[in-house]
Amino acid sequence: MCFAESSRSAVLKRACFLLTVILLPTSLLAQAADIRVAVAANFARPMKVLAEQFSEDSAYTLTVSLGSSGKLYAQIVHGAPFDLFFSADQEKPLALEQRGLAQSGTRFTYALGALLLWSGSKPAGTSVKELLLTGEFQRLALANPRFAPYGTAADDVLQNLGLLEQTRSKRVLGENIAQTFQFVASGNADLGFVALSQLTPLESVAAQSIWRVPATLHRTIRQDAVLLAHAADSDAAREFLTFVRSERAARIMEAHGYRAPSHSGIQQQ
Template sequence: MKLFLTLLLTLFFTASALAEQARVAVASNFILPMKSLIEAFEANSPYFIKASYGSSGKLFAQISHGAPFDIFFSADQAKPDALISSGLATAEHRFTYAQGKLLLWSNKRYSVKTVSEVLMGGQYNKIALANPKLAPYGAAAKSVLVELSLANATRKKWVMGENISQVYSFVAYGSVDIGFVAQSQLITSNVSGQVWQIPPSLYEPINQDAVLLMKRKTNKAAMAFWTFLHTDEAKKIIQAYGYETF
């Protein structure tokens, strides 16, 4: 009898814990802001948030194959669109949570002052960018090279990161000379070297959308976090990491 009661209580508390938790899939460029958002949310909520990070493409594939996430924070709008089209999410529960910015960074110093000068000068052996097929920031980086007519000329120097976090590591540890990173990765880091601003005209705006996944709409923790994301407090946290909010 005692064993039965113990098992019953274990199942009850396990179910309760799961009911009080939401799982979110988050694009790699948004790791630091998400950690701050979760900390602020959990400080005044009975619910908990568990985050998984990766390239938008890989997370999208996992969700499409049934991964039990409640909210998807993509680094673009195309993948949330695709989830809505496939019936895994609804347009009603979708919004642009941030607009990102692409930068070019080296942990070395160069004499040139503009992104065009450094890229066209060719004084580098390797340049890192996130995989354009998986990561929206990688697609933006490729767009910059295409717009400057440098895609073919520099292709042999490309080092592909699976996501923008890996690109940051490549540059930080000197594995490559320069790399395309998200502004949010540098704004809170004490980075060395040189950073170049990239004219917005060289790539499409990086509007990042979130969607609440259809099967998870009854999760109270997910709904509470979704509501929190629309507050001024959440927007200020996101803005502190260099993103625009709407």
């Protein structure tokens, strides 16, 4: 009798335990899904810090999904449940707004990107800029100018330096700036146009192996964010957008090699 009872309570305990195990992840998910943010791959590192700081200060938590802007855009068009979209360009947030998938009036430039010419295997004595100008390299990596904003900017630089034709056969294209970085980091391309944010902080990089490309040589890399229609009523998402525009967020972005538009003197459109 006594044995039967204790075994019954053991069964009950086990059932409770099982229920907890099954239900726990769903409750965690529900909690984690306060704000779902789709973020262009180049902005991964600052977004991680922004998300942490924001979660510390507010009651909300953030889930970040990384990808190329093109892929994230396609997912949003096909119903992906994101609340916010941080693109690497301006066209895609605008296009979402025009399709009625983003809340009009919420689009803004959250960061300005900067371009860096970088070599992981540069011979001593010359700077990377000289290498680019003299053509003494095998492969030049850049993001695909057809769709990657940092690639379009790199293409501008080559055009403005009159190097478009002579570099054509040496160019290898990354599908995004992260892959472009990987081509140079693995030594497979001796030169590459990467995002300043990818090598920041620059202290650990040899001065000769980088060239901070002047912003006058390419169109400005404006990265826009927008509130998606799906989250039009989300206070959490709006609160995060306000945080991104704050002084504190600007400092985080600057520490990661971006300029915050409100601090750079460049007018927002």
